[in-house]
Amino acid sequence: MTTETTSTATATAKIPAPATPYQGDIARYWNNEARPVNLRLGDVDGLYHHHYGIGAVDHAALGDPAHSEYEKKLIAELHRLESAQAEFLLDHLGPIGPDDTLVDAGCGRGGSMVMAHRRFGCKVEGVTLSATQAEFGNRRAGELRIDDHVRSRVCNMLDTPFDKGSVAASWNNESTMYVDLHDLFAEHSRFLKVGGRYVTITGCWNPRYGQPSKWVSQINAHFECNIHSRREYLRAMADNRLVPQTIVDLTPETLPYWELRATSSLVTGIEEAFIESYRDGSFQYVLIAADRV
Numbered sequence: 001m002t003t004e005t006t007s008t009a010t011a012t013a014k015i016p017a018p019a020t021p022y023q024g025d026i027a028r029y030w031n032n033e034a035r036p037v038n039l040r041l042g043d044v045d046g047l048y049h050h051h052y053g054i055g056a057v058d059h060a061a062l063g064d065p066a067h068s069e070y071e072k073k074l075i076a077e078l079h080r081l082e083s084a085q086a087e088f089l090l091d092h093l094g095p096i097g098p099d100d101t102l103v104d105a106g107c108g109r110g111g112s113m114v115m116a117h118r119r120f121g122c123k124v125e126g127v128t129l130s131a132t133q134a135e136f137g138n139r140r141a142g143e144l145r146i147d148d149h150v151r152s153r154v155c156n157m158l159d160t161p162f163d164k165g166s167v168a169a170s171w172n173n174e175s176t177m178y179v180d181l182h183d184l185f186a187e188h189s190r191f192l193k194v195g196g197r198y199v200t201i202t203g204c205w206n207p208r209y210g211q212p213s214k215w216v217s218q219i220n221a222h223f224e225c226n227i228h229s230r231r232e233y234l235r236a237m238a239d240n241r242l243v244p245q246t247i248v249d250l251t252p253e254t255l256p257y258w259e260l261r262a263t264s265s266l267v268t269g270i271e272e273a274f275i276e277s278y279r280d281g282s283f284q285y286v287l288i289a290a291d292r293v
């Protein structure tokens with residue numbers, strides 16, 4: 001069963017029905033999302049992200065908090081750190097050429113897709129449950145005149161139309177916590193070419209802590225997601241022909257972003273849970289880059 005859309009951008013496109021009631025809830029969540037912390041940061045340069053930042057804060061660029069321009073500089077700095085996170089993910093995709101196709105699984109408003117095309121000159125296919133996000137990303141690609149290479153569609157990342165072995169590299173940037181990892185990695189393994197590269201940056205609960213902490217539970221409730229443990233990632237990858245090449249604990253790298261964000265006017269209330277769980281070791285921010293063998 002499909003439902004007709006009402007918007008002009010996808011007047012003829014058919015939106016696939018959600019595979020589960022949960023996916024319907026997640027589609028609604030992102031169709032209705034318009035948090036200033038995301039839109040104001042994306043307005044800085046037209047790259048719209050729904051992930052978090054890494055790297056040292058450039059306090060010299062921020063200047064004096066009492067200055068009238070400080071808030072504008074703070075927004076630009078948070079955005080710079082979020083774009084640095086996407087650059088770090090792209091650094092791990094391996095050698096990608098203009099004839100390759102990449103897949104952004106859970107592509108949001110498409111900021112990382114634009115960055116990937118600008119870096120490699122390749123095609124980038126994005127999937128999201130949200131028609132609002134797909135329309136936003138395609139509108140941005142049209143404005144940037146790269147819509148012949150960068151395309152978002154409403155599609156379940158667990159059931160994509162991409163041919164077996166047709167994709168050079170793929171990623172999940174903060175979108176694995178919405179799906180079962182075995183189902184997810186089976187689909188990446190299907191459409192990735194042998195020798196292709198899979199990368200994810202994600203928050204995961206730390207098995208050394210024992211079980212998800214109250215902070216992790218708060219983050220799950222805030223985003224209606226289900227954060228996995230680091231152990232589950234490695235087990236699900238191993239079961240689906242994805243062999244880790246690189247694992248980076250980015251927790252120390254993302255804390256400065258959160259400590260700066262907590263001082264801004266754009267706080268959403270989730271900052272304490274991220275800061276406290278990163279500090280107590282119950283939650284980790286990791287990159288995993290794996291080869292499809």
Ligand SMILES: C[S@@+](CC[C@H](N)C(=O)[O-])C[C@H]1O[C@@H](n2cnc3c(N)ncnc32)[C@H](O)[C@@H]1O
Nearest residue numbers: 049050051106107108128129156157173175178
């Ligand atoms: C936090 S956003 C991350 C967006 C993007 N990766 C970024 O870095 O800006 C999570 C994304 O995952 C998508 N998502 C969640 N479950 C999905 C599913 N089953 N299939 C496709 N997309 C899904 C949501 O629609 C949303 O775009």
Ligand SMILES: CC(C)=CCC/C(C)=C/COP(=O)(O)OP(=O)(O)O
Nearest residue numbers: 035037038049050051174202203223
């Ligand atoms: C690391 C984890 C567990 C992330 C959960 C997925 C998520 C919602 C990421 C940020 O999206 P966003 O940029 O829309 O969120 P915010 O409004 O907080 O900036």
Ligand SMILES: [Mg+2]
Nearest residue numbers: 037038050051
């Ligand atoms: Mg955000």
